[in-house]
Amino acid sequence: MSIAVLGAGAFGTALAVSLARKGPVTLWARGAEQVHEMAESRENARRLPGVKLPETLTVTSDIETALSAETLLLAMPMQQMAGFLQAHAEALAGKTLVSCAKGIDLATGQGPTGLIRAHVAGARAAVLTGPSFAADIARGLPTALTLACTDHSEELQAELSTPTLRLYRTTDTTGAELGGALKNVYAIAAGTVIGAGLGESARAALMTRSFAEMQRIALALGARPETLSGLSGFGDLVLTCTSAQSRNFRLGRAIGSGEGFDPSITVEGVATAKALDRLARERGIETPIAAMVRALTEEKIGVSEAMQSLLARPLKEE
Ligand SMILES: NC(=O)C1=CN([C@@H]2O[C@H](COP(=O)(O)OP(=O)(O)OC[C@H]3O[C@@H](n4cnc5c(N)ncnc54)[C@H](O)[C@@H]3O)[C@@H](O)[C@H]2O)C=CC1
Numbered sequence: 001m002s003i004a005v006l007g008a009g010a011f012g013t014a015l016a017v018s019l020a021r022k023g024p025v026t027l028w029a030r031g032a033e034q035v036h037e038m039a040e041s042r043e044n045a046r047r048l049p050g051v052k053l054p055e056t057l058t059v060t061s062d063i064e065t066a067l068s069a070e071t072l073l074l075a076m077p078m079q080q081m082a083g084f085l086q087a088h089a090e091a092l093a094g095k096t097l098v099s100c101a102k103g104i105d106l107a108t109g110q111g112p113t114g115l116i117r118a119h120v121a122g123a124r125a126a127v128l129t130g131p132s133f134a135a136d137i138a139r140g141l142p143t144a145l146t147l148a149c150t151d152h153s154e155e156l157q158a159e160l161s162t163p164t165l166r167l168y169r170t171t172d173t174t175g176a177e178l179g180g181a182l183k184n185v186y187a188i189a190a191g192t193v194i195g196a197g198l199g200e201s202a203r204a205a206l207m208t209r210s211f212a213e214m215q216r217i218a219l220a221l222g223a224r225p226e227t228l229s230g231l232s233g234f235g236d237l238v239l240t241c242t243s244a245q246s247r248n249f250r251l252g253r254a255i256g257s258g259e260g261f262d263p264s265i266t267v268e269g270v271a272t273a274k275a276l277d278r279l280a281r282e283r284g285i286e287t288p289i290a291a292m293v294r295a296l297t298e299e300k301i302g303v304s305e306a307m308q309s310l311l312a313r314p315l316k317e318e
C-alpha cells in the first residue's frame with residue numbers, strides 16, 4: 001500500500017520520516033518554496049531541524065501526486081482540516097484518511113472523523129493519536145500510539161507501525177479523538193500552574209481533576225472509558241501536562257509567569273478550550289477547568305482569579 005502524509009509541520013514530517021525508514025512515503029507541503037528547501041537540504045529546517053529526511057521520502061507540493069496514495073495521513077492543524085477536506089473532497093473520496101490532528105473544529109464542534117464523514121464521500125476515517133512528540137518519533141525513540149478506526153484495522157495497524165512506533169488499535173474513534181483534543185486544554189492549565197509557581201502538588205491535583213473532566217465529557221459524547229484511560233487519553237494527558245516539550249504546556253507556563261508567547265506557534269488547546277466549553281455548556285456538563293482555560297486564553301480573567309474560583313467551588317465527593 002502507498003502512504004502520503006499531508007502537511008509538513010513537525011508532526012507530519014516526523015511521521016513521514018519514521019514510516020519512510022520502512023518503505024517509500026510521500027510528504028506533501030503547501031508551499032513550493034518550502035518543498036524546494038526540504039528537497040535540497042534533506043531536512044525540514046523550519047519545523048523539525050536536525051532530522052535527516054531518508055532517501056525513500058519524496059517531498060512534493062503537487063497535491064495530485066500526494067493524493068494518488070491509498071493511505072493519507074492528515075497532519076495539518078485542526079482548524080485547517082475542514083477547509084482542506086472541502087477543497088479536495090473529490091480526490092479524497094474512497095481513500096483511507098488517518099487524522100493526526102488533535103483538536104475540536106471550532107466552527108462545528110466536530111472532531112476529525114466527523115469532518116471527514118461530513119465532507120468526503122466513502123472515505124474510511126481513522127485517528128492516529130497518543131503520547132508522542134514529533135522529535136521523539138523522528139529520532140526513532142520508542143513510542144506507543146492509538147490507532148482508531150471503526151472497521152477492522154489490523155492491516156492499517158501493521159502498515160503504520162514501525163519497529164519503534166508501536167500502535168494499539170481500537171474501534172472507538174470518538175474516545176481516541178476526544179482524548180487527544182482535550183488533553184491539550186488541560187496541558188495549558190498545568191503549564192499555568194507551574195508558570196505561576198503554584199507547585200507540583202497543585203499540578204497533580206489539577207491533572208487528576210482534569211482527567212475527571214475529560215472522562216465526564218467524553219463519555220457523554222459516546223467514548224468508551226477504557227479509551228480514555230489508555231494512551232490517547234490518560235497517556236497523552238500525562239505527557240503533555242509534565243513536559244516543556246509541549247507547546248500547550250509552554251503557552252500555559254507563559255500565561256502563569258506573565259511572559260510573552262510567539263503567536264505563530266501551533267497551540268491546539270486554545271481553539272479547543274473554546275469549543276469544549278461551548279459543548280459542555282450546551283449539554284449541561286461541568287468542566288470548570290476547561291472554562292478557566294478558555295477565560296485565561298481569552299484574557300477575560302487573570303491567574304489568581306482563576307485559581308480562587310476553582311478553589312472556592314462547593315466541597316463535594318470525589
Ligand atoms: N508536534 C507534535 O509533537 C505533535 C503534533 N500533533 C498534532 O499534529 C497537528 C499538526 O501539528 P504540528 O505538525 O506539530 O504543527 P506545526 O506548527 O509544526 O505545523 C503545521 C503545518 O501545517 C501546515 N498547514 C497549515 N495549514 C495547512 C493547510 N490548510 N493545508 C496543509 N498544510 C497546512 C503548515 O504549513 C505547517 O507546516 C496538530 O493537530 C497537533 O496537535 C500530534 C502529536 C504530536
Ligand SMILES: O=C(CO)COP(=O)(O)O
Nearest residue numbers: 130131132133246247248
Ligand atoms: O500532542 C503532543 C504530544 O502527544 C504534542 O503536544 P503539543 O501540541 O502541546 O506540543
